Amino acid sequence: MIPVAPSILDRAITALAPGYGVRRYNARIALHAAGQYSGARSTRNALKAWMTRAGSADSDTLGDLETLRSRSRDLLRNNPIATGARATSRSNVVGTGLHVRAQIDRELLGMTEAQAEAWEQKAEKLFHRWAVSKAADITRHQNFYELQALVFSTVFESGDTLVLRRKAKVRAVLALALAIVEADRIVTPVEHLNDPSVRDGVRIDEDGAPVSYFVANDHPGDDVISAISGFKEVPAIGAASGEVMALHVFERVRPGLTRGVPFLAPVIETLKQLDRYSEAELMKAVVSSFFTVFMKTANDDGLASATAPLPGMASNEVTLGSGSVVELGSDESIEVAQSTANTNFDPFFLAVVRQIGVALSIPYELLVMHFTASYSASRAAIEMASQFFKERREWLVNAFCQPVYEWFIVDAVNAGLLTAPGFDDPVRRAAYLGAMWIPPSKLVLDPKKEWEAEKIAVEMGGKTLEQVVTEKTGGDWKKTTEQRGREHSLRVALKLEPETLDPNKAAGGAPEKPEPGGKTEEDQ
Template sequence: MPPAPLTLPTPTLLDRTIMAVAPEYAARRYRARVAMTFAGQYAGAKSNKTALKAWRTFAGSADADALGDLPALRARSRDLRRNNPIAAGAGRTGRAHTVGAGLAVRSTINRDILGLSVEQANAWERKTETLFDLWARSKSCDVSMKQNFYQLQGLIFDAVWDSGDCLILRRKPKTAAVVPLALSVIEADRIATPTDKQADPDVRSGVRVDDDGMAVAFYVLHDHPGDFVSQTAFDYTEVQAYGKNSGERMALHVYQKHRPYQTRGVPELAPIIEILKQLDRYSEAEIMAAVVSSFFTVFLKTNDNSSLPSGESVPGMSTGADEVVMGPGSVMSIGSDEDVVTANPGRSNSNFDAFFSAIVRQIGVALGIPYELLIMHFTASYTASRAAIEIATKFFAERRDWIVSDLCDPVYEWFVSTAILSGLIEAPGFFESPARRAAWLGTNWIPPTGLVLDPVKEWEGDKAGIDLGATTLEEVTLKRTGGDWKAKTEQRSREHAARVAVRLEPPVLGVKPEPAERREPAPRDTKRK
C-alpha cells in the first residue's frame, strides 16, 4: 500500500492578506510554516495521538529534573529497603557482587616512566600494598572508629544505592594509625543549601559549582536534619573540595552521573519506586487473602438457652457486642431462631505467581540484575543460568569501575601521598610531576569472586583459556578465588614438595623438589670391594 501523500497546510486569511501586500515576505512566512509542520517524524513526539495526548513532559536540565524530588526519593527508597523483600534483596545482591567484603588493592606502577627495574618495582609495590592493607584493616581509618576501609566500601555503596550520593571527607585519625589519614562518610541529607544561600544560582542542593559545573565547595550540616535529638542539626560548615594552597583533593563526592552537569545523584530505586510499592501492596493483599481463606468458622444453632450465650465463641476467640471474629477452628453459638451457616472463605489466585514473576523481571531489568539472581532461584538450564550470570557480571563490573574511580583510587592516592610525607615510602617526583604521580598510583582492585554453577566445566574452560594465551593465571585467580596468584603458586610449590617427599605425588619432570624434612645421610660403606 503506497504511503499517503503529504498534505500542505492551507493558507490562512492572514496569509492571503499578507500575500496581497507583500508577496515575497508572505512566501518566506509560508515556507517557515511548512518546515515547522514537517520538522520531525518521530511518532513518540506527536501530541495528536490518543495514547500521547495526556502525556505532558518538560525538557529540564539535569538539576531541574531531579533536585526537587530528591528528599522524597531518598525517604521512599530507604523505606523500601527496610520493608520490601525485593528492594532489600536487590541492594544486598548489588553490594555482594560489586564490592563484596571489600576491594583489595594491587599496585601496578609504570616502571618504564619511573625508570625502575623489575625487582625495584616489585619491592615498592609489595611494600605499599602491605602498608595500605595494614591501614585499611584498622578501624582508625574511620573517623568514627566503627569500620575499617573494606567495610566502609560496603557502607558507601549502600548509601549511594539508597540516597543517590554521599560525601567522603579527608580527616585526621583520632588514634595512632599507620598513616595520619581517616575518612568521614557524610550522608546525602547532610549536604544542603544554607538559608542565606538559597538565592545563589551557583549553589545546587548544598554543592557550590563553578561555570563549568565542577564542585568547588560543599555545605555540610553538623547533624542529620532528621535527628530530632540534635541541637545543631541546622548549623553548617563549608568544606572546600580542593585545598586552597596545596590544590589537593579534600572531599570526594561519590555518585553515578547520568547526565552532563548533574550535581547530585539519584537513588538506584528511583525508576521503580511506584512499581515496587504496588507490588508490595498486592503481595500483602494476597497473603491476607490466604490467611482469611484458612479460617473455618461454624455457628451453632440451639433450641434452648443452656449453651453459650449468643455471639460468644469458644476460648481463644475474642468478640465484641457487634463483632464476630473468624479464626482457625472457631465455633460460634447463635440464637435459637437463627440458622446454621458455615463461614469458609475460599480464594485461590492462580495468576499470582505469573504476575509476580513478570513484574520482578521488569524490576531486574531496571536494576541490571537478572531475574534468577534477583530472586536467588536458578531453575533454568546451565546455559541459561550461566548467561544470566555473565550479563549480571557486566553490570556489576560497571558499578565496580565507578566505585574504584570515585572512591578507591582517590583514597589510595590520599594514602600514598600521606605515606610519602610520613617517610614510610619513597616516590621521587610524586609531588612535582603529574606524569610521575600517575605512574606511582597505578592500581588494580581485586573484585569479589564470581558465582560457579558447574566447577568442572568452568575450570576446564579457564585451563583452555590459559593454554591458548587468552587469559592468565592472575586473571583466573582473581575471578575464581581472589587473592594473590604468586602467593598461591609459592604455597602450591611447598605443598607439592611435601607430597612428593612422602610419595603422594610424582616429582615434576626436570625439577628436583626440595624435601619437606632434612634427612640424615645414609652411612657410607668403608669396606673395599
C-alpha cells in the same frame, strides 16, 4: 521555524477568502516545522494526557530527592525484592572488599623489574595494614574494606554520599581517616537559598565543577536533636595544597547533574504496588485458612450462652479464628464471601519482578535467587549480571577506592614511609599511583568447566596464571605458587606424589594435579 513561501495557490485562495487562506498557510508552516516522530504527537489519543517538560538535569531532579530518598529507604527496610536487589548488587560488586595491587609504570620511572616489584609490595603491605584497621574510619566502627560496602549501599539507597579526608584521632599506620557523610546532611543553608551557584548544598563554579559542600553538623531527620546546630563549608580542593579534600560519590547520568538519584527511583511505585498486592494476597490466604463453625439455635440455650466473652471483647462481638465455634440467634444468619485461590498471582508477580530486574540491570534469576532454567540459560544470566557488576565496580573504584589509595600513597610519601623520587612532578606522580583492584570471585555454576576453560586460556597465552588466580580466588599468585611448591615438596618426601608431575595427568595413579593457580592443599 523554517519560513515557507506562499505558493500561487496560497495567494489565490487568500485573495478570495482571506480568513481561510491565512489559516491554511499557517497550517502549512506548522506541518513543515514539525518533526516525523509519532512519539512527539499530541493529537494521538494515547499521548494527549502525556504532558512533559524539557528541564535541566538539576531542575528535573533536585526537587524530588528528599521524597525519593525516604521512599527508597522505606522499601529497603520493608520490601524483600528491594532488600534482595541491594544485597545481591553489593555482594557481587564489593563482596568482602576490593583489594589493591600496585602497578607502577617502572619504565617511565626508570626502575628495574626487581625495584618496581619491591616498591609495589611495600606499598601494598602498608596500605593493607591501614585498610584492615578501624582507624581508617573516623568513627572507628569499620575498616576500609567495610567502608566500601557502606559507600555502595549508601549510594544505592540515597543516590550519593560525601567522603571527607580527615586526620585520624588515634595512632595508626598513617594519620588518614575517612568520614562518610549521608546525603541528607548536604543541604543549602537558608542564607544561600537564592544563590544560583549553590545547588542542593553543592557550590559550583562557572563550569559546573564543585567548589565546596555545605555539610550540616547534624542530620536533619535526627529526632534526638531539635534543630540543626550549624553548617560547615568543606572545600572540594585544598586551597594551599591543591589536593582533593572531598569525594562526592554518585552516578552522573546527565551533564549538569549535581546530586545523585537513588538506584530504586525508576521502580519505587512498581515495588510499592507489588508490595500491597502481595500483602492483600497474603491476608486473603490467612483469612481463608480460618475454620469457624456457626451454630444457629431456636432459643438462647446454646454453647455461647454458657461461655463468658474473652477479656477485652464485647458480649456481642464475633471473631473468626482457627477452630472457633460461634452461636447465632434464632433470627440470625450469615453470608460468607467465598475466597478462591488466585491462580494468576504467581505469574503476575514474576512478570513484574522481571520488569524490576530489567530496570536494575539484575537478571531475574539472580534477583529472586532461583535458578530453574537450563545450565546455558543460567550461565547466560550470570554472564549478563557480571557485565553489570563489573561496570558498577569500575565506577566504585574510580569514584572511591582509587582516590583513597592515592590519598594514602601521597600521605605515605610525605611521611617518609615510601621513597618516591620526583613525586612532585605530575607525570612521575601518576606513574607511582597506578593500581589494579581485585574483585570478588564470580558465581560459578560448573567449577570443572570453568577451570578447564581457564587452563586452555593460559596454555594459549590469552591469560596469565596471575590473572587466573586474581579473578578466581582473589589471592596472590606468587604466594599461592610458593605454597604449592612447599606442599609438593612435602608430598614428594612422603611419597604421596611423584617428583615430576605430568601437566595433564599425575603419574602412578596419584591424585590429579590442581588446575594452574587454583587452591592449595592448605586452602582446602
